[in-house]
Amino acid sequence: MTTGEKHxxxxxxxxxxxxxxxxLTTITITAPSLNLTxxxxxxxMVIASTKAGIxxxxxxxxxxENLLTRVLVVMVLGLYASVIILTFSDYxxx
Amino acid sequence: MEHxxxxxDDIGAKLGMWVFIFTEILLFGGLFLVYAIMRHRYAQEFHxxxxxxxxxxxxxxxxxxxxxxxxxxxxxxxxxxxxxxMATILLLVTLLCAVIFLVNKYFEWGHKIGMxxxxxxxxxxxxxxxxxxxxxxxxxxxxxxxxxxxxxxxILIVALVKVRLGIINDEHYVLLENGALYWHLVDLIWIxxxxxxxxxx
Numbered sequence: 001m002t003t004g005e006k007h008x009x010x011x012x013x014x015x016x017x018x019x020x021x022x023x024l025t026t027i028t029i030t031a032p033s034l035n036l037t038x039x040x041x042x043x044x045m046v047i048a049s050t051k052a053g054i055x056x057x058x059x060x061x062x063x064x065e066n067l068l069t070r071v072l073v074v075m076v077l078g079l080y081a082s083v084i085i086l087t088f089s090d091y092x093x094x
Numbered sequence: 095m096e097h098x099x100x101x102x103d104d105i106g107a108k109l110g111m112w113v114f115i116f117t118e119i120l121l122f123g124g125l126f127l128v129y130a131i132m133r134h135r136y137a138q139e140f141h142x143x144x145x146x147x148x149x150x151x152x153x154x155x156x157x158x159x160x161x162x163x164x165x166x167x168x169x170x171x172x173x174x175x176x177x178x179x180m181a182t183i184l185l186l187v188t189l190l191c192a193v194i195f196l197v198n199k200y201f202e203w204g205h206k207i208g209m210x211x212x213x214x215x216x217x218x219x220x221x222x223x224x225x226x227x228x229x230x231x232x233x234x235x236x237x238x239x240x241x242x243x244x245x246x247x248x249i250l251i252v253a254l255v256k257v258r259l260g261i262i263n264d265e266h267y268v269l270l271e272n273g274a275l276y277w278h279l280v281d282l283i284w285i286x287x288x289x290x291x292x293x294x295x
Contacts, residue, residue: 008174009167018164025156029149032293044289051285059167060278061271066105069112076116080123084130091131 007064017058024051104268111272115279118242122283125235129290132227139224144294146211147232151198152292156284158198162191163281166250166274169257176264178257185254188277192247199240203233232291239283246280249273 028047032040057063062070133140166188172181206229210217213230253273256262262270 006174008171011168011171014164014168014171018160021160022157025153025160028289028293029153041294044293048286048289052282055163055278055282055285059163059281060275061167065108069109072109072112072116076119080119083123084127087127088130091134 007061009058009061009064013058017054021051021054024054107268108271108275111275115275118279118283122235122238122286125231125238126286126290129231129235132224132231133294136224136227139222140228141294143225143228144291146206146209147292148202148205149292151202152288155195155198156288158191158194159281159284162188162195163278165191166277170267170270170274173257173262173267173270174264178260181257182254185250185257188250189247189254192243192250195243196240199236203236235287235291239280239287242283243280246273246277249276 024047028044031043031047034040036043056073062073165184169181169184169188172178172184206212211229212218213226213233218226218229250273253262253270256269
């Protein structure tokens with residue numbers, strides 16, 4: 001019987017994570033009004049990726065998960081990033 | 095009552111859910127890629143079309159999903175602490191958030207469709223290609239996300255019933271963990287969907 005370890009994350013930790021996520025969301029919403037043109041997309045994506053990373057680490061328990069799961073997540077994200085970069089490079093240079 | 099513990103593999107179960115999540119990342123990731131390239135090609139039209147979207151509702155939906163992610167994560171802690179009542183409340187709040195999201199979507203889409211801004215409408219047939227692409231992508235991506243949200247909600251309803259029946263308890267809760275993982279995926283997708291569709295300049 002392989003049940004893994006039982007880590008109990010406190011409610012307050014989750015609440016703090018939510019507050020951080022809400023702050024980042026507010027920044028994302030107010031960023032476009034700063035009129036940074038091309039940078040807006042970049043900033044939005046950086047913030048979105050940060051939020052995603054926080055959700056993955058704390059809400060989805062990657063922080064306490066076993067090594068295999070964490071390595072797989074990193075690998076898949078790397079795979080996806082490669083697909084984006086390669087496809088976009090191809091498109092840009094047509 | 096004693097019962098024989100069958101072979102059980104919680105680590106495997108959770109890993110299986112993660113593998114499924116990977117396939118979903120690639121599914122939506124592919125759509126994001128299409129969106130990114132089309133956006134680059136029809137920048138002006140995408141920019142104008144996205145102004146038709148209601149950023150306020152989009153923002154509310156984002157916050158609603160973030161809260162629901164927190165409550166579903168908390169529900170796991172509650173089950174681990176043998177707090178059945180708290181787990182029930184938290185799961186109900188999560189489901190309430192799902193309903194709020196659905197209602198918001200109903201108004202959003204209803205408004206668009208009322209303005210004849212939907213794939214295949216007479217108006218859409220006359221618009222320039224860039225606009226058509228934007229709205230096709232908008233409805234398809236948010237629609238696919240909505241489908242995932244409904245599926246996730248159903249899984250969580252099943253989990254809630256099992257929590258009430260004691261089938262999910264502090265020693266057997268991998269089903270709730272997996273349901274929560276799926277729900278977080280729904281949240282993750284929206285975290286990217288919202289800025290890409292609603293906030294581009």
